[in-house]
Amino acid sequence: MTTHSNDQPIPIHPNAASVAVVILAAGKGTRMKSDLHKVLHPIAGRPMLLHLVASAGALQPARTVVVTGAGREQVEAAVAPLGIVTALQAEQLGTGHAVAQARAALAGFEGDVLILYGDVPLVTAATMQRMIDRLHGDDTPAVVVLGFRPADPGAYGRVIADAAGRMDRIVEYKDASAAERAVTLCNSGLMAVRSTDLFALLDRLGNDNAAGEYYLTDIVGLAGADGRASAVIETGADEVAGVNSRGELAGVEGAWQAIRRAQAMADGATLIAPDTVWFAHDTVIGRDVVIEPNVVFGPGARVDDGATIHAFSHVEGATVGKGASVGPFARLRPGAELGADTKVGNFVEVKKAIIGDGAKVSHLTYIGDADIGAGANIGAGTITCNYDGYFKYRTVVGAGAFIGSNSALVAPVTIGAGAIVAAGSVVTRDVEADALALVRPPQVAKPGWAKSFRDLMLAKKRG
Structure with missing residues (x-):
């Protein structure tokens, strides 16, 4: 008998630092046109957010924090039975500002922080672990970013990195030059950062950009200004597909189902x-x-x-x-x-x-x-x-x-x-x-009764 999910614990190095997970789920999701919060729309019968929680759970995190905003009551009700802490982003001032709201929930935590998005539900535990492992590479990057190469890079933020994956910066599409927009390596938004670095870097964020927001991605440049390089690892575009509309929800559902069908057949x-x-x-x-x-x-x-x-x-x-x-x-x-x-x-x-x-x-x-x-x-x-x-x-x-x-x-x-x-x-x-x-009356047959009945009724009808 076989089962297929991302919920099984994966091997953790005995000397590895503990992990905290921060999941951003504060967006309004207006394009879904739904009374149900975007991250609670189901994939394969389970809310997107809970897919992500289950996958992250395989890393045995010391703490999990979900950052809420609009529709917070629905999200809080969904995660409360799991003992997950929530933090409120009352104003939508950007992804950096959203992560900063988890500060109190992570007070006293010393370890690695994995930053995920509630509307990007298919990221596997194995990919999350690769991010953490890369954070502890010999070159000790300050930040690890998960990158991907979509068929159409469109308006994604671009990851500016060398062939070895050492990053210079991430630039949002709105702020990118023509040369930077020609780069095909894009930012998924997912990051791994040491807790000792994360909030110190967030405190230095500014919002001098086209959107007037505090970009989480700017922590890469801030670390670089301190002489500390960051790193990018890559995954497939399907794994980091986001959901902002019903059409995208159907697409992610289809991708999940295709993987599951293939696995079922591979298993016999x-x-x-x-x-x-x-x-x-x-x-x-x-x-x-x-x-x-x-x-x-x-x-x-x-x-x-x-x-x-x-x-x-x-x-x-x-x-x-x-x-x-x-x-x-x-x-x-x-x-x-x-x-x-x-x-x-x-x-x-x-x-x-x-x-x-x-x-x-x-x-x-x-x-x-x-x-x-x-x-x-x-x-x-x-x-x-x-x-x-x-x-x-x-x-x-x-x-x-x-x-x-x-x-x-x-x-x-x-x-x-x-x-x-x-x-x-x-x-x-x-x-x-x-x-x-035997629970029925005995069968009784009355010869000629049906014909007599029909003759009588026809005579009445003609009458």
Whole structure:
């Protein structure tokens, strides 16, 4: 069984300095045109900000600080359960000013500070660690910047550095000369700086530039003025893609999904039409799993080895056992647990129910708040009536029981092991093991009645 995320701790050198993480999330995100804060829009079912928090968590940071601004209440509510401290940037005076707001939260901290952006969610823990490692290189750079080379450098700030990655300065596009704008190495905004340097440099920032802002990037030039060089390391443009609009959100989602699909196939799953399969951030897929086209996984889904998820199925908060078959057109909702070699067929919905090994729920059925025993067979059109408008109740179907088509099991009710419920039954009382339950009136046929009825009605219509 394999899982894929950035959440796993990565090896840290035993003598390495401790790390603090500062995530900037104060921007208004007006281009998103949303009541939801920009950094809380989801990628693969998890808010962008929490993707970044999880990745940074692999470095085992001593402190994590999120700098908030507009919409602070939403961001604070998202990170409070994780024990993350927030700092308020009441006025938007630039990135340098934003980082400076973390000063109180980092009081007394001595180590390395990693500066990230809440709307740049795909940066990996490995890249973050490379930044920290470079900060401790033999040449002891004052600042480490993460650079990238986009297909269209556009209005990105340019990193002015030599071939060895030793930086002279970062220049914002608005302030760059024609020669500087010709440089293809761009600034992602992500930095690593020693805490002993960071706030001393921030205190010296000015805002004499085209935007009248305190640029974080200017600390590189300030360090250079002190005779201390900085360094840049590079990563791919996809890893530092930012999100400022719904279109960019879709693009980052697509990039994440492409990586996840490739990983699933590399780990031994078959995706018949990879571009049509959508994973959540925590989807777990086993070996020899077959996933047909147009399958969507919501958060909390696990599929064990050898299972098949047929086309147009939706799986969320559910576990699919080894060798099981799901769909097509099936919906597994949170709390669904399918045992080994089970079958959940077309147009079947399962919610908060345990389906025992080898049981079959083949078509047009709703199973909610239920325990279905091993080897049981649930006929087409069967439903568990689990809700009376006020409370939910549980249905238990014993091992090897057979429920005939179009039956309604009115919870709370228990069908004993090996029992048979006749088709069309409405079961309101428990059925003992190995019994036959018939819950329907006897069939009565009245010869000629239908013809007489039609003749009468036609006469009335003509009348």
